[in-house]
Amino acid sequence: MPVPVLGLVPQRHLEDWDAFGINAGTHNGVLDSCEVSISYTLWRNPANLDDPANFAELDEEQRADLELEVPWERPQWLFERVRRMRYRTLWECVKTHWGAEPHEYDSVEARLVSHVNHILENRFRATRVRGKLPGDLDSPVDERHVEHGIALLVNGYEREGARIDTDPDVYGVGVVLDNGSSVTAVLPRDELRFIELAFATRRL
Known part of the structure; x- marks a missing residue:
């Protein structure tokens, strides 16, 4: 990953046990995009x-x-x-995204929408997805649901971010970082009371 990877700040209700996933894309043999997701065990x-x-x-x-x-x-x-x-697991709840060149689908709004729908499709399948695999997600979010001007803490500093606060099952936020990167987080509403929603750089 050519940029720092972010996770949630250390906190008593979450255990970070190195459960992360990596997706990368190349163009002509050169890395041009990368995404790192982090999962946590949640202790109520x-x-x-x-x-x-x-x-x-x-x-x-x-x-x-x-x-x-x-x-x-x-x-x-x-x-x-x-x-x-x-x-209880917060599966792929934080994702750091990076792209070498800016594209429309790399905007924080697009990334946040994609992350929210990804969590709904995979963690709320029993109640939100109709039909056989892959199925159809009931009431997916889109960029019209994104709200801007949301204050988020990143490494102790307040930055202006975005959120999706319209879905009944999850709450999502995102913020643009430096060097073509952004971070998004999508959390189950039932667990929000246990979580401090602030980000910090995480070593891999």
């Missing part, structure tokens, strides 16, 4: 990790899959991933 009660409030809402099939015994020894990293699936 960090004082007692075994509190049922910390566990994810899983259906019977999901619980059965987690309890399934496999006939081989799982590597430690896979064992940890499976264990984490039992807890």
Whole structure:
């Protein structure tokens, strides 16, 4: 990533355990775009990790899959991933975006819309997506839902950002950074009371 990657500031209800994903694009063999997403485990009660409030809402099939015994020894990293699936997760909730050249779809508005719809399609599929895969997202957001002039903290400094505050399931914000980059965050409304919505540079 040619620019700093941002995450949420360290806070007691979130655990950053290096759960990140990377998407990159090239043109003529040269990196021309990159996106890094970060996921967190959310502890509603960090004082007692075994509190049922910390566990994810899983259906019977999901619980059965987690309890399934496999006939081989799982590597430690896979064992940890499976264990984490039992807890509440803010999946790909923060994304840092970078493009070598500015394009219309690289605007913070377009990135924020894409991020919100991505979370709805993947984390709210049971209630928001109709039909067989890939399905149709019910009431997707678009750039008409973006509100500007929102104050956001980035590395302790206030910057003017944007937000989408019209969806019943998630709340999204985004802000333009330096050197062709931006950051967006999309969070479930049910978890907002546990989260400090401020950004800081994160080492990879």
